[in-house]
Amino acid sequence: MARVVRDTRPIVISGPSGVGKGTLYGLLFQRHPDTFTLSVSHTTRPPRPGEQDGVHYHFVTREAFLELKAKDGFVESAQFGDNLYGTSKATIEEQMAKGKTVILDIEIEGVKQIKASGFPARFVFIAPPSEEELERRLRGRGTEKEEAIQKRLRQAKVELEYSKVPGMHDKIIVNDDLEKAYKELEDFVFAEPLTNL
Numbered sequence: 001m002a003r004v005v006r007d008t009r010p011i012v013i014s015g016p017s018g019v020g021k022g023t024l025y026g027l028l029f030q031r032h033p034d035t036f037t038l039s040v041s042h043t044t045r046p047p048r049p050g051e052q053d054g055v056h057y058h059f060v061t062r063e064a065f066l067e068l069k070a071k072d073g074f075v076e077s078a079q080f081g082d083n084l085y086g087t088s089k090a091t092i093e094e095q096m097a098k099g100k101t102v103i104l105d106i107e108i109e110g111v112k113q114i115k116a117s118g119f120p121a122r123f124v125f126i127a128p129p130s131e132e133e134l135e136r137r138l139r140g141r142g143t144e145k146e147e148a149i150q151k152r153l154r155q156a157k158v159e160l161e162y163s164k165v166p167g168m169h170d171k172i173i174v175n176d177d178l179e180k181a182y183k184e185l186e187d188f189v190f191a192e193p194l195t196n197l
């Protein structure tokens with residue numbers, strides 16, 4: 001029988017690039033079909049070939065994005081290059097209303113914004129066993145050029161420092177052995193909600 005998520009707050013997963021976030025929540029999707037959904041962000045960048053509106057992103061104009069932002073419609077938003085990105089409250093609420101547990105894969109500035117907004121969520125940080133192993137995985141994945149790898153490794157140091165701030169995350173998982181890390185994530189996700197005794 002399918003397991004039920006008792007604590008229905010969205011789950012914010014963060015951690016350095018290449019640490020295995022996508023791999024870990026990919027397993028959650030695979031092993032618990034119809035339970036989870038990945039939040040679809042808004043962006044002002046044009047779609048790349050093959051990208052579908054509402055699936056990969058909600059593609060919107062700059063005007064529409066700024067209007068929604070002015071109405072406090074985003075739990076977090078950021079600019080990368082010339083483009084704006086954000087996670088809309090309405091998107092999350094629609095998915096929750098369908099009975100799905102929403103997973104947000106968000107970088108550190110977005111995590112800070114969601115924390116600061118008081119939006120109810122559970123925060124999980126995925127840490128590498130070591131900086132050397134993170135570098136190995138980034139290279140092993142073979143998706144970035146050397147310059148991008150160096151940039152990601154510098155950013156990783158900032159994120160790892162930040163993860164040590166007390167109270168930032170509800171759960172920190174070291175992704176050393178994949179199945180072991182997965183089990184920790186699964187146990188956390190399906191745990192009973194904490195109640196004030």
Ligand SMILES: Nc1ncnc2c1ncn2[C@@H]1O[C@H](COP(=O)(O)OP(=O)(O)OP(=O)(O)O)[C@@H](O)[C@H]1O
Pocket residue numbers: 015016017018019020021022023024137138140141175176177178179181
């Ligand atoms: N526990 C593990 N042991 C060894 N390799 C792993 C482990 N977890 C993930 N990997 C590998 O590390 C690489 C990076 O993983 P992944 O793409 O899931 O990272 P990510 O955190 O989602 O990165 P990004 O934020 O850049 O999308 C992949 O090649 C993946 O197969």
